[in-house]
Amino acid sequence: MSSDLFQYIIRLGDNALINGQRLAEWCGRGPFLEEDLALANTALDLIGRARMLLSYAGEVEGQGRSEDDLAYFRNEREFRNFLIMELPVGDFAFTTARQFFVDAYDYYYYRALQDATDTTLAAIAAKTLKECEYHLRHSSEWMVRLGDGTAQSQARLTRAVAELMPFTPEFFAADEIDQVMQEQGIGVDLDTVATLWNNEVDRVLREAALARPPLSFTRGGGRQGLHSEHMGFLLAEMQSLQRTYPGLQW
């Protein structure tokens, strides 16, 4: 049971960590100063969230692993994030569309997770929800601005949405761990989250004057540790110092 809970928390932690790691790449390179700050701010929230979740996962596991042990000393196949998180940042339209899909998911997910019988997770969810609300507002506004902006911004966003949409069904593919966690009153009902997410995506795409692309294929596998080719490079960069000089205090 505690191993299921561990896996469950690790998934959430890895999503936040890998998304935060990618988003932080924008720092100092945003399209203008205010947005540079906003992107860094979101990345900071995500890294903060990852720290809470990975620390708690280590606690639940009971093997003495810290947030840093989990972030820096697991290999690619042991990470459990959705594939969408690890994709390279791309242009601002790609980043916006990814954040929008993820923010909308996180918002409904953490809103439901507040009711978890696990009080630590419920508390983390309550804190996280406030951030998610702001993130979702921010990325939705950009979806509309880019979709209803210029011909170029619309073309870029259309392409980004088409590229990213196949990665979203992974959000809702419940497996055994999800089921066990839900039975224990911890995990959230992914079908409900899926309905809310789909409504929100449709609403914002409509406002952005974009058509929702049909799903001709889907991508997934992150939850089984089957990642994209990008993941190894992301980890090589993120873990380089700890792996070069293991066992030290930083």
Add this chain to the structure above:
Amino acid sequence: MTDTTALAAMFQQRIDAEEKIEPRDWMPDAYRKTLVRQISQHAHSEIVGQLPEGNWITRAPTLRRKAILLAKVQDEGGHGLYLYSAAETLGVSREELIDQLHSGKAKYSSIFNYPTLTWADIGAIGWLVDAAAILNQIPLCRCSYGPYARAMVRICKEESFHMRQGYELLLTLCRGSEQQRGMAQDAVNRWWWPALMMFGPSDTDSTHSVQSMQWKIKRFSNDDLRQKFVDQSVPQADHLGITLPDPDLKWNAARGHYDFGEIDWEEFFRVIAGNGPCNHERLSARIKAHEDGAWVREAALAYADKQRQRAQKAAA
């Protein structure tokens, strides 16, 4: 007809009486120009300064360090924002100022033209570069121009946090393994002299100093501030167990200050002239970010325009 001589005399009187000059007040053109140059140079330094430290965000060795560094680099962007806003009160637009940076017409602090080669550089920058910046900036909290002074009050508060995190980072390395101590010493060896250069040319060669002192934009001379920096850094280096890379550095009891070696002024002027190790990279990175973001800014403007037109139509 306005008597500018009388206005100028009144202006100087207000400055002498430590009154703040505000955006709508009369001011000599040269005062306005000096402020625009200095404030925008300062804003550019914050923005370019995001790059060398930003280089380590994705590689920070712990999640706590990653969060601290990201917050710090974000603060620097925020400082840039306050400062561009302060400069805008003098009648220039942010766009014009950014163009001046990109064309090479405007300068930024030369310190950011040095590379961050190891993680210890993040500590050395916090300890030395931020400390030098604080010494330069604290007097600016009392600068005669109100918007600049007020921006600096906020900035200085955050900078002292940055300096502490840098020092704490180095202390962790210096209390760590031999490799970590070596890394820290190497970083200080590379950043010490460029940090000393942050106080500008020596007083005898400083072109803008006298007038700026009279206008109370500047309150201490470059050499006085540099001395203060050396005096405060030596005991801090001792506490770290770091050797400062200057064989001439020694306590002078008669002066009550540390004596230190001569700065390599040739290097100083070479880096200012654009030929430091990273001048081209830094500027190219800024230009690339600006150019890559052009379509985003255009889209935001186009959308705002459409919204305005829709609102007008709805109102009609």
